[in-house]
Amino acid sequence: MNHNKFRVLLLIYMVFILSLSSLPGESIPKSWLLSFDKLIHLIEYFILGILxxxxxxSISTKMLIVVIPFGIFFGMxxxxxxxFISGRFSSGWDVLADTIxxxxxxxLVIGNRKND
Known part of the structure; x- marks a missing residue:
């Protein structure tokens, strides 16, 4: 898949993340899965990093200078x-999980490219 298709997927995924984040806390169903909040953040932003x-x-280690700060900024x-959302709050621990x-x-993407 070329980089332009990934850009479309990236934009859709970023809108998806922001949509989930804008749900009021009261509307989020209580689940055992939410007790793994930091793991969910890590997986969510793992996918963002791949996209x-x-x-x-071009995919190279030089691109990390762009990708990682952008991902951190988006998480922040x-x-x-x-x-600003009712029933939600901001957490530095969430930003850390997002960053990781x-x-x-x-x-992972760079590692896979080097193995190809």
Whole structure:
């Protein structure tokens, strides 16, 4: 799949993340899965890291300079926006989980490219 298709997927996924984050806390069903909140953040941003890296014209370690800060910034903005949503709050721990997810996802793409 070329980088332009990944860019479309990336935009759709980013809208999806922001849509989930804008749900009021009261409307989110209580589930045992939510007790794994940080793991969910990590997986969510792991996918974002994969999409970000694949949306670049060239995939190299140099692109980490763009991808990782963008992923961190997006996670911080997502958390900031959540602070305005009823029943939701912002958490530095969530940003940390988001950051780890973006890093792992983007490094996985680079590792897979080197093995090809």
């Amino acid at each position: 970000l890296m694949n949306s670049m014209k 903005m997502d958390e900031y926006l959540q602070s 997810g973006v890093i792992i996802g983007s490094l």
